[in-house]
Amino acid sequence: MFIRMLRGTLLRQWKKMLMIAFTIALGASLASAMLSVMLDVGDKVNQELKTYGANITVVPKASSVLTDLYDVEDENGTGAYLREDELGKIKTIFWAFNIVDYSPFVSTQVTLPDGSEAKITGSWFNHHMELPTGETLDAGIGSMRSWWEITDGTWLDEQNAAQENSAMIGTTLAERLGVKAGDTLRLEGSASALDLHIVGVYDAGGDEDEQLFAPLNTVQTLADLDGKIDSIEVSALTTPDNELAERAAKDPSSLTVAQYEIWYCTAYASSICYQIQEVITDSVAAPVRQVADSEGAILEKTQLLMILITILSLIGAALGICNLVTASVMERSGEIGLMKAIGAQNGSVSGLVLTEIFITAIFGGVIGFLAGFGFAQIIGHTVFGSAVTLKPMVIPITAVLVVLVTLAGSIPAIRMLLRLRPAEVLHGGH
Amino acid sequence: MSLLELKHIYKIYGELHALDDVSLKVEKGEWVSIMGPSGSGKSTMMNIIGCMDKPSKGEVLLDGVDIAKESAKNLTAIRRDKIGLIFQQFHLVNYLTAVENVMLAQYYHSLPDEKEALEALDRVGLADRANHLPSQLSGGEQQRVCVARALINYPEIILADEPTGNLDEANEEIVVDLFHKLHDEGTTLIVVTHDPEVAEVAQRTLVLRNGRLHKEIVNQNFTGKIHFEDMESFRKEEKGNA
Numbered sequence: 001m002f003i004r005m006l007r008g009t010l011l012r013q014w015k016k017m018l019m020i021a022f023t024i025a026l027g028a029s030l031a032s033a034m035l036s037v038m039l040d041v042g043d044k045v046n047q048e049l050k051t052y053g054a055n056i057t058v059v060p061k062a063s064s065v066l067t068d069l070y071d072v073e074d075e076n077g078t079g080a081y082l083r084e085d086e087l088g089k090i091k092t093i094f095w096a097f098n099i100v101d102y103s104p105f106v107s108t109q110v111t112l113p114d115g116s117e118a119k120i121t122g123s124w125f126n127h128h129m130e131l132p133t134g135e136t137l138d139a140g141i142g143s144m145r146s147w148w149e150i151t152d153g154t155w156l157d158e159q160n161a162a163q164e165n166s167a168m169i170g171t172t173l174a175e176r177l178g179v180k181a182g183d184t185l186r187l188e189g190s191a192s193a194l195d196l197h198i199v200g201v202y203d204a205g206g207d208e209d210e211q212l213f214a215p216l217n218t219v220q221t222l223a224d225l226d227g228k229i230d231s232i233e234v235s236a237l238t239t240p241d242n243e244l245a246e247r248a249a250k251d252p253s254s255l256t257v258a259q260y261e262i263w264y265c266t267a268y269a270s271s272i273c274y275q276i277q278e279v280i281t282d283s284v285a286a287p288v289r290q291v292a293d294s295e296g297a298i299l300e301k302t303q304l305l306m307i308l309i310t311i312l313s314l315i316g317a318a319l320g321i322c323n324l325v326t327a328s329v330m331e332r333s334g335e336i337g338l339m340k341a342i343g344a345q346n347g348s349v350s351g352l353v354l355t356e357i358f359i360t361a362i363f364g365g366v367i368g369f370l371a372g373f374g375f376a377q378i379i380g381h382t383v384f385g386s387a388v389t390l391k392p393m394v395i396p397i398t399a400v401l402v403v404l405v406t407l408a409g410s411i412p413a414i415r416m417l418l419r420l421r422p423a424e425v426l427h428g429g430h
Numbered sequence: 431m432s433l434l435e436l437k438h439i440y441k442i443y444g445e446l447h448a449l450d451d452v453s454l455k456v457e458k459g460e461w462v463s464i465m466g467p468s469g470s471g472k473s474t475m476m477n478i479i480g481c482m483d484k485p486s487k488g489e490v491l492l493d494g495v496d497i498a499k500e501s502a503k504n505l506t507a508i509r510r511d512k513i514g515l516i517f518q519q520f521h522l523v524n525y526l527t528a529v530e531n532v533m534l535a536q537y538y539h540s541l542p543d544e545k546e547a548l549e550a551l552d553r554v555g556l557a558d559r560a561n562h563l564p565s566q567l568s569g570g571e572q573q574r575v576c577v578a579r580a581l582i583n584y585p586e587i588i589l590a591d592e593p594t595g596n597l598d599e600a601n602e603e604i605v606v607d608l609f610h611k612l613h614d615e616g617t618t619l620i621v622v623t624h625d626p627e628v629a630e631v632a633q634r635t636l637v638l639r640n641g642r643l644h645k646e647i648v649n650q651n652f653t654g655k656i657h658f659e660d661m662e663s664f665r666k667e668e669k670g671n672a
């Protein structure tokens with residue numbers, strides 16, 4: 001009897017049921033796609049993020065040791081510096097092609113016209129390099145600080161001779177001094193004083209907003225540090241570390257010759273660091289910890305976004321189901337009233353309606369799951385360039401989500417069904 | 431003890447007294463008609479007797495049990511076990527065949543039994559229409575399926591609210607005839623009707639007006655058997671008409 005009634009309602013309301021199945025399929029497909037991607041692609045996202053903007057800093061060995069020992073920021077120094085004339089060598093290492101950008105830094109304290117002190121850092125802005133390979137590279141903070149927002153004026157152009165004695169100033173400092181682009185600022189360094197033309201005001205969103213940036217030579221002149229630099233930031237394409245890379249990073253001499261070869265010839269951050277150390281005298285190159293952290297943060301945010309999409313799509317599905325099921329129950333109120341009138345208890349009527357919806361839900365869920373898996377492949381290929389493997393965990397999670405969403409979507413209809421009084425529907429408005 | 435006894439029943443909707451101090455007794459095996467103008471409270475009273483509604487005030491004793499005090503769940507059970515309902519609009523499930531509609535009542539009562547359901551259809555003269563859908567049946571035939579469904583679980587009372595309201599005269603007679611049969615078999619019948627011809631064949635007619643019992647007419651000429659003996663010939667006639 002139950003089966004006959006089920007079949008009857010399913011066949012008679014097939015359009016509505018198809019809509020419910022479709023809604024569930026939509027929700028399930030998004031949920032399973034996001035889950036598949038999330039579970040499988042965690043690594044892939046990581047890999048993707050590591051490939052770009054992986055950063056290495058190079059500092060003098062002496063200051064590095066000091067920093068390591070005392071865990072203090074080495075500001076002006078121990079007198080240990082790297083050599084500017086060796087900078088070009090970075091593009092001669094084995095993994096030169098993986099070095100997409102780099103820039104030297106040298107900082108000093110200067111006295112401002114109002115008597116206060118500020119930090120000025122010398123660097124490359126758009127330093128033009130002719131490489132031995134015949135290639136050219138415009139390196140510097142112009143590209144490595146791409147997130148800076150220029151609030152006034154322009155970026156400093158190193159290639160422009162007219163901008164020789166120029167500098168850029170951070171927003172916080174500019175505001176304090178009342179300086180804007182086009183002004184001239186007299187700075188007194190430890191060695192000499194210079195009148196610098198401010199070409200631009202930048203907003204870096206951090207400590208750098210309280211200082212100035214100028215071409216390398218300018219700062220070297222101010223502090224009498226000709227040919228000396230404090231540090232180098234390198235942007236390199238790297239391969240995600242594996243166990244070999246981790247071991248090598250601790251101590252390359254622990255590797256066998258063959259392992260060493262593999263490691264040296266793979267673009268691990270650690271092998272690139274090692275090779276930089278080989279060409280820059282008395283230097284220590286290390287991956288920047290902070291960047292690794294922000295990669296993790298981006299991964300987390302990406303996952304959060306996926307979870308949000310999943311939750312929203314499921315809420316959408318629940319609302320859709322809610323509408324459709326309520327409409328279906330309303331359409332059948334006469335029939336439901338009759339069942340109650342001839343002795344059906346609430347439980348058996350809700351049981352019938354729920355069974356009906358769940359059969360539909362299973363149908364929709366399976367289709368949605370398959371579609372979602374296909375969808376995940378598309379995401380995998382277009383976004384991460386690789387297939388997404390099916391994690392078995394996705395199946396039960398999707399199933400549970402479908403059940404929960406279907407139940408949640410059916411609650412209002414079931415409540416309506418429970419409240420429905422046979423007397424009201426059967427006598428056709430008295 | 432009477433099978434059914436209403437004691438000072440009120441049903442109040444805001445200002446409106448749909449039932450206003452109604453008391454009555456119905457004995458086992460009795461056939462009672464209820465008449466009255468539209469809006470006089472007939473359906474309201476039937477709903478209360480049929481355990482589908484509760485009075486605002488008063489006692490409703492069915493087999494000595496005050497159903498006004500029962501929970502919704504128990505009312506459903508009492509309705510299922512003791513009451514057979516027949517409606518003006520038939521209310522058949524339109525995707526189930528005639529016999530399945532009868533079996534539905536068995537299903538919610540105990541167990542569906544196709545053989546018994548077919549017997550019930552036979553009693554209302556529809557054995558050969560058992561596998562038709564309601565849409566393939568005439569109004570009279572649909573109402574007869576309703577009667578079969580109402581009597582399938584051997585209820586103590588059959589409540590019919592304007593059972594002939596949607597039927598032509600010929601089908602009206604068939605249904606009235608079925609009531610005679612049921613009455614002969616000892617079933618208690620309460621039939622709401624607008625039609626004096628349907629009302630006057632009962633033993634008693636109660637007239638409601640404005641929710642009050644206006645008068646009671648006892649049928650002195652009640653004979654019992656006045657039903658058509660040959661259902662088959664009548665159905666042929668009906669077919670001829672259609």
Ligand SMILES: Nc1ncnc2c1ncn2[C@@H]1O[C@H](COP(=O)(O)OP(=O)(O)O)[C@@H](O)[C@H]1O
Nearest residue numbers: 430443448466467468469470471472473474475
């Ligand atoms: N659920 C309800 N809410 C408000 N008024 C109702 C309700 N049900 C019935 N009534 C009113 O009660 C009165 C009696 O109705 P009813 O018993 O259906 O009359 P009838 O004798 O025509 O069957 C009518 O005036 C009707 O409008």
Ligand SMILES: [Mg+2]
Nearest residue numbers: 427430472473
């Ligand atoms: Mg009525």
